[in-house]
Amino acid sequence: AVFKVEDSLTKAKLALKVIPVRSEADLVHTATEVEILEACRSPYVVSLVNSWLQLVPLHGTITTCRFLLMELCSMSLKDLIDHCPSGMDLDLIKTYTAQILNGLDHVHR
Numbered sequence: 001a002v003f004k005v006e007d008s009l010t011k012a013k014l015a016l017k018v019i020p021v022r023s024e025a026d027l028v029h030t031a032t033e034v035e036i037l038e039a040c041r042s043p044y045v046v047s048l049v050n051s052w053l054q055l056v057p058l059h060g061t062i063t064t065c066r067f068l069l070m071e072l073c074s075m076s077l078k079d080l081i082d083h084c085p086s087g088m089d090l091d092l093i094k095t096y097t098a099q100i101l102n103g104l105d106h107v108h109r
Helices: 024-039 077-082 090-107
Strands: 002-006 013-021 048-058 061-071
Touching: 013 024, 013 048, 024 048, 024 061, 077 090
Parallel strands: none
Antiparallel strands: 002 013, 013 061, 048 061
16 A cells, blocks of 8 residues: 655655565565665656565554655556546657656666
8 A cells, every 4th residue: 555644854745655564475575676766766766765664553463564655756657547538648648658668768777
């Protein structure tokens, strides 16, 4: 799950992604996600501010969760597409496609 949060000191709006870690594979997967985000400093990739593991009550049991505190985007690409029921303008499609490809290029360098 992803939540919109506010930094109590700076008042900055951030995204907090909470990922339950139920196995060793989950732990490795989430650690890899953190490593990739830390290495991908780019205007085309969401910035990771901080990450940590924490025990939290979840559905009646104490579960380890990885928390990712990240830059908040105004909306997801899916939200943007959903807000354009008649289709997106071609120039907007070109802009987002270029940004996605720049992000992928940066990640795979």
